[in-house]
Amino acid sequence: MFAEFLAKNPLEKCTILAKETFHPFVRPDEQPLPNVIGNEFSKIAVQQAEYCLGHHWEELPATLYMEFVRNGDRSRFEDHYFRRRNALFALLKGEIIENKGRFIDDIINGVWAICEESSWVVPAHNNVQEKEWLDALSIPEKLPYIDLFAAETAALLAWVYYFLKGPLDRQSQAVCRRIETEVKHRILDPYLYAYDFHWMQITNKDGIVNNWNPWIHSNCLATVFILEPDMLRRRKAVQRALLSLDRFMDTYGEDGCCEEGPSYWNAAGGALFDALELLHHASGGCLNFFQEEKIKKMGAYYYKVYLGGDYYVNFSDAPPVIGKENADLIFRWGTRCGDPEFQQFGLWLFQQAEKTSFFQNEFVNLINRPVFSFRRLKTLFDAQLLSAYSEASPPIRRTAWFPDKEVVVACTAQDAPASLILAAKGGYNEESHNHNDIGTFLLYRDGSPVIVDIGSATYCAKTFSAKRYEMFNNSSAYHCCPVIDRIPQQAGMEYRARQVCFQEDDGQIQFSLDIAAAYPSVAQLAVWRRTFLLKKWEPMLTVTEHYELEGRRHNLQLPLITIAEPEQLTEGSVRLGLPQASMCLQFDPQKLSVTWEKLQMSDPSVEETGWKAYGLWRVLLSITEEDSIGDVSYQFVV
Template sequence: MLAERYVTENLSELLLSRENYKPFPTIEERNKWGELPPSLKKFWIDKGENKLNYSWPTITATQYMDYNRTGNRARYDTISWKRRQDLTSLVVAECVENEGRFMDDIVNGIWCICEETFWGIPGNAYMMKRQDPLPDVSDQIIELFSAETAALLAWTYYLLKTKLDAISIMVRERIHLEVKKRILDPYLNRTDFWWMGFNQESMLNNWNPWCNSNCLSAFLLLEDDPQRREAAVVKTMRSLDNYIGRLHSDGGCEEGPKYWIFAGGTLFDCMELLYGVSGGKIDVYQELLIQQIGRYIYKAFIDDSFYANFADSSANVDIPAELTYRYGRRIEDARLSGLGAMVLKKKREEATNVEFSAMFRLLPALFNYTEIEQYTGESPYIRDAWLDGIQVMVAREQEGSSKGLYLAAKGGHNDESHNHNDIGQFIVYCDGSPMIIDPGIVTYTSKSFFSERYTIWTMQSAYHNLPIVNGVQQQNGRQYKADNVNYHQEDTLASLSMNIAGAYPDSAEIKIWKRSISLIRDSHPCIEIKDNFQLQRMTDDITLILMTPHPPQIEGTGSIVLQDENHNKVIIRYNGEMFVVSTDNLTLEDEIMRDVWGDQLYRIKLKKMTAADQAECIIKISKF
């Protein structure tokens, strides 16, 4: 998509020189900074004032070794990210105010970060050739947060160059030295980073555009040699092509809506950088795949900050409002822009918060703030969507509203990026409120991405809305997948059916398990989950799981009521002569889970009362 089209002998003519590349106004160019809304100026100056005479937090070797010793990565990661977020706040405050009050603290922040042994995090040091509890300074790997750090320092240099030089030219030279050694040189000289995709990696994921976007920023802003700068652009385009080439035409993000921020969102960052440095000549926004990647996020949108979450995604997602708006404007999709504008208007000043200090997102968010506040666009509440590549369907009762029932369901396989064993999983919302849920993700530890991943309960099918058969859960691996997947949609019905038997190992003794998940839009709307199964032998060891954030109220044989704090209710009906109901209370101790669901989740278990080797089971969920 990129390299074949733009890597030609004329590429150098397309690229603006470093001197002529001016993507945003620097601190000397006061007009745009002066036009920012007063409330926005105050917000950022207040953030900067909170860091005046700042004592930058210390990062120790033993904090780094927590990951190796205990599996905990939060103590080190939190301090590392805080340093970068605090530097961002100070830089923006100085650009807004332009009185020099924040410059000493900015220089201290730059110096602290440049003094760090490793710009990445312990959880990503598995990329180093020598494995040790401490990072190998001789092995300059590029991972997510080392690239983020390079970009932050590059944007800081771009915005404040004259003020930094007035204090000491050593600050600028130190930024150049550290970014060149840690990022620019290894980016050009190495092809063994798996995320680049040059070794035919099959599992490319958000790392590719995320790392590339930040490395490209550093090159465009700091690299003095035009040939090296052009070589970096070429390599970026070739690497991005490796990623884009593995995406399905539906544009779906198999990593879930949270990771769209760092997959589709950072791919958009890359496209914007290339578009900007070429004066709009490198432009792929009319490509259908690029458009579909943007549209995914409103196809996954439920209501408020809730999104249809699968894989390692929370149900509660704080999408970058301005990026979503701008993506929609680039591809001329008023729904996508409308979602961005809606989110910004809801969050107002909170939308200026920085996630991982991504300055290339913050700067346009500042300068487009007023424009977005005045934009309406189209409603992002679409009625139906089917993403055939990742095998995800979504459906709601009515277009343009969160009122009524909402359903999302998935097929796929159990070796997806950030995979959970969840083939046949579904979620149900009522009037925008979660009723039957996907629990999401807990805080990452050393178990999260390696051999012990599936010892974590949130990854297991037993904690998704799925059957447990003969005491056996679904298994992880590419061979464990849905078969005969069929999607059907009309005005009165949206349904997804599949055989999920192949998601279970042989020990489950399942011949066929056909699951059909439907939203029926008639005079009495309901969601129906129909399971038809055939087993190799008679058994009563069959349990259907339903996960919910609300205490289940057993309303006699065959019915359960769920009610949220706003008195939204659904009633779950099942065959009370076939199943006996029980519930488990799951006390949530993980901070990420508690932020979304509160103190507890509940696992409803419908257990087969009599032995059978084949049967049909139907669960119906209606608004109550």
């Protein structure tokens, strides 16, 4: 897409604004920002900055950096690291709104502390160039590496420079000179002259890119447009970004589905939109890709996987609960692309957060998280605009089929007695942020969870290593996938769904797939065809398992992950889910027996997914028939 554009439209003929004329936001010396942002939102931002007055810029000692290699812990270092950056961002917002110099000294201390860091690359990413950790403190010297958060750090410092260069220079010109020097060495030079980081894939097109690509480009582009004075280098940055972003676009099918899940959509498709917005700003509108059909669908994916409340379809490394911090991004994407349904969804999310509490929650929720400084600045500057809109309509949930990634989100009719949403997937077991979960499914009733996905555990050294699938939440045994003689699915491109079929008519939705190829040969599976049948007008889901086994008799179990303790009603029925939105699991007790166990959740990330309040339970349906070829069915009924 972008490479084709460049072939037809040489950048020499396209406007790229100079450093002095790049102007995406009003500065405080041009206009009082409360007039732009609104008094109530300005007040909240200033209060958040006041919270950071006299901030203690926590030390980042070498031994803390070394913990990732020593014991696999990445969280302690990253907590300190992100608190520094979010404190600086809060102080920046407070100062540009108040414009009295009250926060300047703390901003100087924050800038200086961050510039003094030996590396902006977090320890968990410090192996990427060499594929192994040769030394717990090894840092590239000649050409620094750019990871996600080195790029974010540079962009944050660039925005400090953009808004506050004048006030900072009046205190000491060394502050902005230090920003220029550090960012040039750590980001601008490597970005322009490294051929080619793994996340770029400009010349080496054999690798696979993921959210790193647009996430880093969006931050590097902001940094270039604010700090780089040389027009040839500015044009080169734009060209490299477009060629590399094309590689990211290639990982998406025409259906726009994000295989990394909706929480990483924020850093994948959402970061792509950030990059496109920056390119649009920096080219005076010349670089405008918002009407491309694929980009429209990449945005629409997000509201198509919404389940109700704060719940989203959480396949891959995605939590089930996602906050409303991206409401403005969604609104802007829908506006840019001319998608009124997406635009309304963003506006509705903003209003559901009760406007002012949106910013309060954003500050609390993101204090230990990546900054996304450009996006959060856009949200701040758009706040008054969004608050002026009349009440938005809640989203209308419709069935969505993503054929390229083999994901379905199937819904009962709008006026059915109860609202059921089934989400199920095929695909393959080498997706980005993969879980071994071919054939798994979720089931929600009236926006409440009944059958769920556990979600991701806290990232550590195991998470992206050869031991990834030793973590229970990544294994098919702890998804809603058959277990054959305690043998789970395997990871790899070849372990995939076959004969995937989606059908919809006026009365029902059917999704079927053969998942036998997702298991190793030792499982001796010839066929395992799983079929989901959702009635549009009746609140009922039927799941049918057809299996053909090779060799000896197998021990066959069908796990179901649910919240709240199950309740046995009869020999062939069990109540699942929360009392106010439960469903009855029905099965033939002559063919299936049932047991369940409570899952122990000691991992903080799993506890924070939204399941902690109810507890997670693993229901096991065991097939009692001894034939090597068979069929069993079970239903979920309101």
